Amino acid sequence: MDGRGAPTARGLRYFHDTLLRAYGPQHWWPTQDAEQPRFEVLVGAVLTQHTAWTNVERAIASLRAAGPLTPDALLAHADLPTLIRRAGPHHVKAERLRALCRWLLAHGGLEVLDAWRTPALRRDLLTVRGVGPETADAILLYAFGRPQFVADAYAFRLFERYGWWFGPRRYEQLRQAVESVGPATAAFYDELHALIVAHARGRCHKRRPDCAHCALRDRCDHGRATLQR
Numbered sequence: 001m002d003g004r005g006a007p008t009a010r011g012l013r014y015f016h017d018t019l020l021r022a023y024g025p026q027h028w029w030p031t032q033d034a035e036q037p038r039f040e041v042l043v044g045a046v047l048t049q050h051t052a053w054t055n056v057e058r059a060i061a062s063l064r065a066a067g068p069l070t071p072d073a074l075l076a077h078a079d080l081p082t083l084i085r086r087a088g089p090h091h092v093k094a095e096r097l098r099a100l101c102r103w104l105l106a107h108g109g110l111e112v113l114d115a116w117r118t119p120a121l122r123r124d125l126l127t128v129r130g131v132g133p134e135t136a137d138a139i140l141l142y143a144f145g146r147p148q149f150v151a152d153a154y155a156f157r158l159f160e161r162y163g164w165w166f167g168p169r170r171y172e173q174l175r176q177a178v179e180s181v182g183p184a185t186a187a188f189y190d191e192l193h194a195l196i197v198a199h200a201r202g203r204c205h206k207r208r209p210d211c212a213h214c215a216l217r218d219r220c221d222h223g224r225a226t227l228q229r
């Protein structure tokens with residue numbers, strides 16, 4: 001049995017492996033552009049803020065139809081808000097995309113930033129307008145291949161129910177709690193985050209989680225309590 005209240009190395013591995021058996025490899029990050037997949041991760045990470053992924057896909061398809069998906073091309077689009085209007089508050093997100101493009105160009109591009117150490121890169125990313133910890137960690141993980149845990153709302157929901165998180169949702173605390181016991185490989189966090197999203201959407205719903213058919217039910221506090229009633 002896992003220790004309650006915080007993930008352990010063995011517990012986290014069990015959690016990851018059980019979800020992997022249940023859902024299979026998720027092949028994240030889902031990109032449409034084989035030429036610029038890393039830049040598309042940055043664009044998608046901004047567009048997906050508070051927005052369903054299907055709308056992000058439509059916005060990216062619209063951007064791609066309007067020209068190459070590059071920082072220069074995005075900055076040149078006078079109608080950028082219109083192109084991404086499917087992805088939520090489009091004027092705000094257009095400004096955030098422009099800020100991220102300017103940051104990327106000012107730093108010499110992705111290949112130059114590859115040489116940066118993760119803490120410095122994360123700190124700098126967090127100075128970009130509209131880039132918070134969750135967006136920064138998604139970019140670090142999926143565009144730069146850094147072993148970062150994305151402590152999003154799905155992760156909090158699952159960990160709270162599982163018995164690994166109590167009290168206020170503090171992003172940095174959860175990220176560090178997971179990274180302190182998880183393997184230092186991007187592949188692990190890549191799959192873990194994608195599996196958490198798959199499980200939260202497919203089984204551990206916000207309302208009425210389907211505990212009876214959940215692969216984690218034997219070790220999940222909420223699942224065991226629910227199924228014993």
Ligand code: SF4
Binds near residue numbers: 204216221223
């Ligand atoms: S047992 Fe229920 S609450 Fe626990 S992870 Fe599975 S679906 Fe979510």
